[in-house]
Amino acid sequence: MERTIRVLVAKPGLDGHDRGAKVIARALRDAGMEVVYTGLRQTPEQIVQAAVQEDVDVIAMSILSGAHNHLFPRVTELLAEKKVDDVLVIGGGVIPEGDYEFLKSKGIAAIFGPGTPTATTVEFIRTHLKR
Amino acid sequence: MSGNEKLKAELARWSAGVEKSLAKHPERRERFVTGSKAPVERLYTPVDLEGRDHLEDIGLPGEYPFTRGVQSTMYRGRFWTMRQYAGFATAEESNKRYKYLLEQGQTGLSVAFDLPTQIGYDSDHPLSAGEVGKVGVAIDSLADMEILFDGIPLDKVSTSMTINAPAAVLLAMYIAVAEKQGVTPDKLNGTIQNDILKEYVARGTYIFPPEPSMRLITDIFAYCSKEVPAWNTISISGYHIREAGSTAVQEVAFTLADGIAYVEAAIKAGLDVDEFAPRLSFFFNAHNDLFEEVAKFRAARRLWAKVMKERFGAKSPKSWMLRFHTQTGGSTLTAQQPDNNVVRVAVQALAAVLGGTQSLHTNSRDEALALPTEESVRIALRTQQIIANESGAAETVDPLAGSYYVESLTNRIEDEAWNYIRKIDSLGGAVKAIEHGFVQQEIQDAAYAYQMDVESGERVVVGLNKFQVKEAAPEGLLRVDPSVGASQAAKLEALRAKRDSARVEAALASLKAASKSDANLMPPIVEAVKAYATLGEICDVLRATFGEYQQKVTI
């Protein structure tokens, strides 16, 4: 059965630069996905709760403030606490490549840095769904 | 006009010939456009400027409508202020960086605050976790501010603070630090960004809803016009609007529409336009399309002069002048082949100088990756110094004036910006247009169109979608020590134990009372700051009275 892919696009932390998050939200919509956009200043707790209630396949987070090493892993930790193991978690924003390894070890499946074509993200989601 | 008739005939002949040769020698593309996707013709001539009056439209430098610049001698008098935005983790480190920059020949300070500070949370607030000291310095109380400016004579430097929602509190702290140095407020020079409207549409560090936010702003206008007369009380910012993806025209239009809203609010609050308007300043972006950017700055100056003179009836020429700071475009930097960014920044900085900026921040090459290293910051500053001292661009006033192309672009940008401003007026002004989501939607549509153009290859970004190379991960990026959060929290704890808590309580109580009345909020904020009430405590008092802004989301 063809199931519509649902994605939570979230802005964790305090940074207000949501250009990238909105562009990706729109690109995912145009790729036929349903996008739940959370708006700014989301705590990891809020993101995980929204992901659970909305039963999304993917959590896509964007951070430009440098707080990624703190906030991204908090989200995957909370998912694990709730025994949610079938949600794909990806991230984007201004994130030094040196941090990719650490974030991957924390369950962030991929990091999409500045300049990533939206088509790359769309394709990654389609091929890496966990359910 | 007979000259133009002859020219037109010649042009027709010439065009026919060119069209014929196109079959054999086609141009690179069918349509040529500016960086903002406006059409660009093959050739510009005096015909394109027909019907324009030189004196009325272009005029002379230092005179209405200021198309050529706000000073008569511009950079022949002195160069623009080279002002690099910087702020790192703790007040101690930032203080060190400021002293370094001043030694390197920088002439003004620009303070970057971390996000908790910008949103009015103390470093130990739960929402501050992971953010303390990340994008700028963490300021929780006057104690931090004292360290930040330790050994920097505040009567000798001009300081620009990128602070908006809690601008009143940070300004109060600056005044209090100066007082401790024995500097009276009337000797202080600098700028607070204090532009809340663009926070709602582009930058996101808002706290309160529009109405009380506008009140805080007009309170600052009123207070400063008496107490801190040389202070630039607002920096009306197009920079972030452009970063959010707008076109050059939208940058001008939405920024000036915000400006109009502030002037209207101040007049409504009973201020005389010529009393506060000379202290308004602007902040624009500089992107890669050199000519369009230069035209943008010129159009903005002309437009604002007309707005102030004709719409608001300002009498003082100082009220008509659009003075602005420029920062090169952060969103134009690529994470790929970051050294290429040095060249982009040079072009953008040149655009700002040719456009007559009053001060300039040049971005560092590594900013698409992380906060800049000291070496990168130095190259960025040197870029400005090369333009100033070696390029010749500073030797005459407004050197591109009279270029048929640049003048045409200037006219077009002004016309199109007027169209937007009229549209915003019809929606009830900038505040209403933002509440409707109109401004946000326009910006996002432009941002998405840009992204699609890059992805389709329609727009070339060197190193990103063309001329790529395989490259190793960059090294030596600046990292913020993650322990800053803990050390700020410890400082706060010590402060709360040490300070006179009765005095804090009393100061916060009178702030609360003032917030519920029509009284100017600056005096009680200054008092609270001096009592070492924290930024978070002060903002919490205001949150309780004013409520918090709920984001209007458009996608």
Place this chain on the structure above:
Amino acid sequence: MGDRGAPDPEGVVDLIRAGDARTIARAITRAESGDPGVEAALRLLHRHTGKAHVVGVTGPPGSGKSTLVDKLVKTYRERGLSVGVVAVDPSSPFTGGAVLGDRIRMQGRALDEGVFIRSLATRGSLGGLSKACAETVRILDAAGYERVIIETVGVGQSEVDIVKLADSVLLVSVPGLGDDIQAIKAGVMEIGDVFVVNKADRDGADRVVREIRAMLETAWVNTGAGGRLIASGGAHHAASPSNTAAGVADEDPHAFLAKLPPVLKTVAETGEGVGALVEAVEAHRAKLVESGLLEERRKANAAAELKAALAARVLARLEAGPAGAELLRLAGELATRERDLYDALETLEGILSASGSPLAGRSGTNPGQAGD
């Protein structure tokens, strides 16, 4: 898709009733996508539903519905009631994708375990959405949410249909949308039980209130109908066909006005008037219960749902059978004008009666048995 919770319908029902967020959410996803694997659980669940009071909220874009819903939820929470929210947003007709942004305005309720917010996209088919929405409401109902709010943009018939799932319908209007009440006029007015003029701090709010009142009075007098309209006012007039203008004129004017649906002013941003709005909704609910109209209304809604589901099922089976190919062929002839509509219908009806009931032979409806 993953199969967590799929094999054991009883287990799923137990978890839903215990309020397990993941099971609730997954069941909604399955119901929404028409996954037959969830049918067994939905059957079992049905007997645990009917306790929640369902509130529909609709109004034109820009009327501040989401913010109003956020404040309604807040007020209900302050009164100790748990709340489910179903926020419906349109899918793109071109790509099928959607951006579901209503949740943003409900962040005030984040992390409150007594609130469950779910965003649904319209996904093209109207009947499909109504069904998905009804199932979602039932799942939240069974999970113990005492109030379930359905929020949808009141722009078309589909939204009207969805909102009709509700026990109480709030029609939200707002001053300054040009022709102020135009947006709720056409075909929508009669479904309102409580009328809300939001953003009432704006100029023109009182005028909108007056206009709505005037329209309500006219509708009441002229038609004596608008079943819901009168139902919300008072039970005894609901079915009276003799409710003419003359009949009304005999009545005490105060009693007459008291029967009209209330028109309330709110400023959702500040929460002003939301307390009174909740009172009005609760009063409507009490009236429905007392008068027995709640049961009547639910019967009508159930009939509509059943008919729609039946129609969908009949059509699906028809298309799958021999008549399906015939239908396409006839459609072609219809388009080329070789045949007319009535002719085509008669031909199809002939096929149907020849093969007996379109549902004959279906054996897989009971999950306990082997499927077909």
